[in-house]
Amino acid sequence: MQHTHSKLKLRTKSVLTGWSFVLLAVILIFVFYFYPMLQALILSFQTGTGGNLTFTGFDNYSRLLSDQTFLVSVKNTFIYLLVQVPLMIILALFISVLLNDSKLRFKGFYRTAIFLPCVTSLVAYSVVFKYLFAGNGLVNTLLLKLHLVSAPIEWITDPFWAKITIIIAITWRWTGYNMIFYLSALQNIDHSIYEAARIDGASASRQFFGITVPLLKPIILFTSITSTIGTLQLFDEVMNITKGGPGNATQTISQYIYNLSFKYSADFGYAATVSYSIVIMIALLSVIQFKVAGDKNG
C-alpha cells in the first residue's frame, strides 16, 4: 500500500515537472491557435452582415453546396492543384538532380538563380507578371516578334489563358523552393550507391527511377503536402494578377473568402464557413497523400 502510494506520487511529480516545462508553449498555443480556431468555428454557425450576427445552425454549411461561386472556386483551386503541383514537383526534382551533378560548373549561380524567385515578395512578383502578360506586355511582344502567334494572346482577360498565366506564375515562384528540399536530400544519398549501380550497368534514367526517386520519397511526400496546402490557400497571385477574373475563371477559395469578408457586405460568418471547408479539404488530402505515398510507420 505504502509502496503504490509513493509510486503514484513519483508519477504525479514527473508529470507535473513535464507539464511545467511545456506549460508556457501550451498556453500560447491555446491562446493564439486554438482559441481563434474555436471562435472561427463558432462564427461559421452565424450569419448576418458586419456586427449583426445571429446563430443559424448549419445554414451556412448547407448554403455552401448550392453556392455556385463557391463551387467554381473549389473547381478552379483543384485545377491548379492537379495541374500545377505535379508539374512543379517533377520540374523541381529534375532540376535538383541536374544541379546535383558533381561535374556541373557554376553550380552556385544556377542554384541561386532558381531559388531567387522564392525570396521575392508575392505581391511584387504578381504585379510584374501581370505586366509581363498584359495584352501589350513583354510576353506577347516576344511571341509576336518570333512569329509564334499571329495575334496577341489574351493572357489575363481570357478564361483559359488566365488560368495558364496563374499556373506559370506559381510554378516560377515555388519550383526553386521545392528544389532546395530535394537538393539537400540528394546530398544525403551516398555516392557509392550510384557507383555500384553504374558498375552494374544501370542507365541514368534507371538510376533516377530506381535510386533517386525511392530514396527521396519522404521528401516528395513532404513537398507535395506542403504544396497542396499552399495551393488550397492560393490568394496573392490571383488577387494581384487577375482579381479572380475574367468572371470568376481564376477565383480561388481564399479569394472568395476575401470577397465575402471585404468586397461584398462583410459576411464574416459565411466566410468562416468557407475557411473551414478548406481545413476539411486539407485534412482529407493530407490523409490520402500519407496513405498513398507514406511509409507504414510514416
Add this chain to the structure above:
Amino acid sequence: MKKGFALVLICLLLLTACSSNSGSKNTGSGADAGKTENTAASEPAQAKEITIWAWDPAFNIAALEVAKAEYAKTNPDVNINIVEYAQADIIQKLNTGLNSGTTKGLPNIVLIEDYRSQSFLQSYKDSFYDLSSSIKGADFADYKSGPTSLDGKQYGVPFDSGVTGLYVRTDYLEQAGYKLADLQDIDWKQYIEIGKAVKEKTGKALITLDPNDLGLIRVMIQSAGEWYLKEDGKTPNLAGNAPLKEAFEIYKELTESNVAKVHADWSQFVAALNSGDVASVPTGNWITPSITAEASQSGKWGIAPLPKLTANESVHASNLGGSSWYVMNVDGKETAADFMAKTFGSNVEMYQKLLTDIGVIGTFKAAAGGEAYSQGNEFFSGQKVVADFAAWTEQIPSVNYGINTYAIEDILIVEMQNYLNGKDIDSVLNDAQAQAESQIK
C-alpha cells in the same frame, strides 16, 4: 491527474476568452470616460486632433488638404491628420476594426464609396455619428440622399458627384465625319454606329472595356432609374429588368461590332485614353484629371451628354462611383462633425477652389451657382464642362444601391461572359436572379 490538467487548461481557455471580451468593452468605456473628462476640461467639445482616411491623392486627399487649410482659419488649434490608404485597405481596416468591438485605431472621418455606404451603415449601426444637426441632406444633390442616410438620419456628407459624361476625341470624330454637336441627343445604338465609322476611318477603338467591371451597365441602368435591386434595396431585380436587359444587349453589341478594346486594370485603362488608342470613354467626371494629365492632347477632347437607352425611359445623365464622408462615433466626433459642417457641408467658396484647383465637382447645390462652375476649360477647347456636369447632376435618377452592389455584380460578370458566349439573354438574367436570391440573405 490528466483530467485535472485538462480542466485547468479549459479554464484557462475560457478565462482568455472572457478577458478578451471584457477587454474590448473596457477599451470602449475607457474611451468614453476619456471623452467626458475632455469635454468637462475644455469648455466647447473640442478634440485637439482628428484623423481622416481617404484614397486618391490627386482627388480626395487634395480636396481634404483644401478643407484642412480652410478650417484652420477659424480653428487653428485643431490638428487634422490626413491618412492616405487604398480604397480596398480602408474597407478592410474599417470592417475588421468595427467588427472587433474596439474603437481604437479607427479614424474620426472616413471616405466611403456610395455603392458601399449602406452596407457599412446597416452592418454597424451605432458606429457612425448622426450628422442631422450639422448638415442638411437637402442641400446636396438628391440622388446622394439614398446612400448617405439611414432611417431618416443623415450620416454622410455627400461629396463628389459621380456624374457621367461621354468624353470623346473630337479629332477622331471629325475624321469620321462627325462633330461634337452630333452627339448631343443620341442613344447607345447610334453611339455604336458612330464608333463603327470612327473605327473605319481612324482604326481607333470606340471604347475600352474591362470584363471584370460592369460599371458601364451600372451607368446605363441608373440612367433609366433602375438598379440591381428593387427599391427596397433588398430584393434582387435582375430577371425582367428591362433596362438591364437592354444594357446587356448593348454591351454585347459593343464587343461584337469590333469597336471595343479590352483592358484589365486601371492603369491600362488610363493608358488607353492617354495613348490615343480609344476615341471615347463614357464615365464619371472624376476621370477628368487623368485625361487632362496628357497635356499633348489638349484641345482634342470634348464632353457630350451620356447616350441613353432606346426602349426604356432613360435620361442623358447617370452616376458612376461617387463617394461621401462619414463621421465615426468615436472620441472627437463633435470636432469631426464641426469640421465637416464648416467645410464640405456649407462652404461655397471652398467648392470653387476645389473645382479650379483640383477639378472636384461636389454635390453641394449652392456651390453650383459659383463663378468657377461657369468657366470654360482650355483642355476641352473652352467647353464649359463643369456647368454641363452640374446640369446633368440634377437629372441623375435616384436609386437605392442597397448593400449588395458588388456581390450581385460578381454574379452578373459571370453571366455576362455566358451571354457573350451565346447563352440566351432571358436565361442569363433568370439564372443571375436565382443565384442572387440564394446568395443574398
